[in-house]
């Protein structure tokens with residue numbers, strides 16, 4: 001959820017930037033319109049003088065009308081990407097790949113410090129959507145300071161990472177690079193150059209962010225739906241429910257697992273989504289634990305953790 005919020009924040013910044021650019025373009029459009037009017041007036045004046053001097057009515061030397069400038073199409077600054085309903089309609093393209101390539105990309109994502117915390121489903125979708133690309137030795141794959149648009153996994157060859165004049169490292173197959181600019185919405189932090197002919201897998205920013213947000217937002221609406229179905233939470237206002245949904249994390253336990261041990265410090269509040277939980281209490285160390293109750297879907301426990 002942290003990632004989702006980061007992305008939402010970054011998106012808001014971009015939207016604000018677009019709005020500012022839009023208003024600058026509007027001002028410039030207005031200025032251009034005024035200049036267009038002036039040119040049209042001068043053109044008419046010129047035509048009038050020509051007609052007066054030639055008396056023949058010939059159009060030979062008539063300057064054709066300037067084509068009308070096409071008005072800029074307004075950029076929608078609506079945060080549509082935050083609407084789960086619309087996000088589900090973004091088409092993500094799958095690229096076929098061998099089992100070895102799938103394995104390599106999968107492992108590369110799991111080994112990457114910034115990507116390894118993604119959910120299993122997100123990682124699978126990224127694997128599906130990565131497309132192949134090849135570059136020759138000496139090519140600049142990424143230029144420091146550029147706006148980044150692709151995240152790569154190296155499958156064959158070797159690349160070198162440099163910052164300014166300084167060589168940072170070389171990267172071998174099975175590694176992710178180019179993730180920072182996309183994850184943190186910043187410019188490229190280093191230059192990456194192909195030391196040999198290379199084969200890469202790549203995913204673009206839009207695809208990557210769609211996968212991140214779609215999963216997060218779908219999860220969020222599923223959690224909201226779940227919370228609304230829990231009688232104890234039904235009276236909570238939407239914004240409070242939404243905050244609870246933000247911090248919910250799904251955890252799975254097998255039959256017989258202990259979730260909370262009596263006497264342990266509690267730091268987690270649980271709501272049962274599926275299955276049943278047995279609550280027992282041991283009155284003294286030489287007594288058997290006493291059965292208190294069985295809890296099921298919608299019941300909650302561990303509320304002491306919320307009180308700190």
Ligand SMILES: Nc1ncnc2c1ncn2[C@@H]1O[C@@H]2COP(=O)(O)O[C@H]2[C@H]1O
Pocket residue numbers: 142148161168169176177178179180181182187188189190191192
């Ligand atoms: N110190 C470093 N060591 C290894 N890789 C780096 C280092 N600094 C930057 N990179 C990689 O080089 C990439 C350049 O583009 P990004 O900033 O998008 O992502 C960067 C990382 O993947």
